Amino acid sequence: MSDKRRRTLLDIYHRLLASFGPQHWWPGEEPFEVIVGAILTQSTAWSNVEKSITSLKKVGALSPAAIRRLSREELGGLIHSCGYYNMKALKLKAFAGWLGDKYGDSLEKMFAGEAADLREALLGVHGVGEETADSILLYAGGKPVFVIDAYTRRICDRLGFKPKGNKYSHYQKLFTDNLPPDVRLFNEYHALFVALGKSHCLKSQPLCQGCCLAELCQKKEMR
């Protein structure tokens, strides 16, 4: 492992933290709510997801049993605001069914095993891909798994770092090979990438002058 790369990745983290501040993603939320959020936020702004979670809470539907009990149409109506509601209703029902069958609705049991094994199992659930599985492991399960999203990829690319191969696992390896497996670090780091991704900085190529990472962008330290 390269010390220089490790220092650069920590440097990026601290620059983002100083610039955007702690993001406080999902602090102290119920794990099941976090999982529902992870599915509902697929290709969707978080503000839309919040409305759907509020709707689910209001009718007491934020539980695996309630999600199984509701019809796809009823569930779709409750999560209408977050878009793709028909698909996402099926995805929520698939996860709730799987959780009931395999773990008797106990997230504690689900998270008890090895993270790598659980990741494989989650990927077999309809509607759970790599990013969603990793979000569940990190934000709901407190496992040190680094989440890669479209923003993270774009930021890495802008910084002059493109892993060989363009796959999720290649980007993820960059972080997990060069950072300590610290849940709070991984949690905050991903959230900070999203904060930067949403800012105007990422819209310019390379990152705009005012960006806290502009200097690194010019030096291309991540190569």
Next chain:
DNA sequence: GCCCAGGGGGCTC
């Protein structure tokens, strides 16, 4: 009015 967001599945070749 037009564009895209904190993806994933299914299909084709």
Next chain:
DNA sequence: GAGCCCCATGGG
């Protein structure tokens, strides 16, 4: 296994 298309609302 890479390349498309589909899903769909809400905010800029």
